[in-house]
Amino acid sequence: MSETTSLSVLDQWHEIVNNVREEYLSTTQNYPWIIGFSGGKDSTLVAHAVFEALMTMAPSQRTRPVHVVSNDTMVESPLVMAHLDEVTYLIDEAGRGLDLPITVARTKPDPDKTFWVLLIGKGYPSPNSSMRWCTDRLKIQPTSTYIKENVSKHGAAIVVLGVRRSESIQRMNTINKYENVRGTQLTEHTSIPGALIYRPIVDLTTDDVWEILGSFQAPWGGTHQKLFQLYRDAEGGECPVVLSKEEAPGCGTKNSRFGCWTCTVVEKDKSLQGFIDSGKHAYKPLVAFRDWLVDIRNDPARRSAVRRNGRLTFDLTGKHIPGPFTIQARREILDGLLKVQEEFGATLITTEEIDLIHKVWATDLQTEESLAHA
Structure with a gap:
């Protein structure tokens, strides 16, 4: 005592x-x-x-x-x-x-x-305060x-x-x-x-x-x-x-700093940056990747025009609301994550998740082809 x-x-x-x-x-x-x-x-x-x-x-x-x-x-x-x-x-x-x-x-x-x-x-799309x-x-x-x-x-x-x-x-x-x-x-x-x-x-x-x-x-x-x-x-x-x-x-506020290293709701990940500042430099790639997820969220070139249900969506002011990341953007994100995982030296995404991701992509590509030929 x-x-x-x-x-x-x-x-x-x-x-x-x-x-x-x-x-x-x-x-x-x-x-x-x-x-x-x-x-x-x-x-x-x-x-x-x-x-x-x-x-x-x-x-x-x-x-x-x-x-x-x-x-x-x-x-x-x-x-x-x-x-x-x-x-x-x-x-x-x-x-x-x-x-x-x-x-x-x-x-x-x-x-x-x-x-x-x-x-x-x-x-x-990467989570934010409104989604x-x-x-x-x-x-x-x-x-x-x-x-x-x-x-x-x-x-x-x-x-x-x-x-x-x-x-x-x-x-x-x-x-x-x-x-x-x-x-x-x-x-x-x-x-x-x-x-x-x-x-x-x-x-x-x-x-x-x-x-x-x-x-x-x-x-x-x-x-x-x-x-x-x-x-x-x-x-x-x-x-x-x-x-x-x-x-x-x-979660995802300036008052709560521990949590998901991928959190894109906060403006800056203070906990990971704190670990880096205390000498744990292996976390730098994680912070850089998280910041990149924030940056690409609203890039129109990386977002589909329609939602997953195939519909165009607009807000009350008539502004177009983009759909999910495109298949190409999703591949880009996965490639980037796998590079960070290799650099970090520990599992950031499981093989089971990767297998399921590929299955989702295959289904989405089939859907896109069906709509294109409809």
Whole structure:
């Protein structure tokens, strides 16, 4: 424990752990807990609190299953994914060793809804603030499916999130908008029937979170120092667990810097640039490729005149809205990505995605030929 740690914050932390324990042991329901775990500071603190609370209980009291669920968009920052892999492995191993009812899981987008299959295969234009097609397919749908499966199996599920009022005005307004279910600390999920939300650290400030993480050892072994270093190198912030379109603006804003290395919604990728500035120069090709995806988005020479349904589209002012990237542009993007992958020295696109991309191209070419001869 740090000598400089505020007693009030320590008291608050002990109160949180006790609160988590009481909520877990609630006799009104025994639905599974699903911790939305991004590997960032807030979700790490929530997992820490749950882990610590479980260790205070007798084995006979640990009847409620706890799922630690992280999401892999398949285009996450490689450094962030390496950290997430390491921490979830430690949580899984420690949970097994201590006989805790913890299941560690990882969700991914459906094979036909990955970033590269949609962008390179189907030609979806690079996401921007007005057309953020990525968040729903890469983040919301995979995690929501996991929650719905547990709701179906158990009748309901409780999603445990590390959201806090002080994160932003938008997050505070979202939290304050929903009242707790009568007599509980839970709120109803806005879009998943049968799912309830539990927010154990909702009243902590950012300073409180860091102070607690720096004051206590990670209960699954080791310290949180690698997390501290990750934030220092990336210049702070992470893209939080997103469970609804209402929360989607939390990704791709100047306030959330960890996330997909391909994110073209932000003006500048501060996390990757932070890694480069801290000496990790291998990330330069990724930043350059991401910037190129932004540059070519609205190039009329690289966009089809019609949408994928074959129709010309115009906005309310009569301005033409271009369709997807052309097949030629998609080939150009794939060739560029494969060159970056070779230079980077790690997988950025899977062989399964490439195979599916070629199948989509073949279908699109057949469609174009049919329309040309119609």
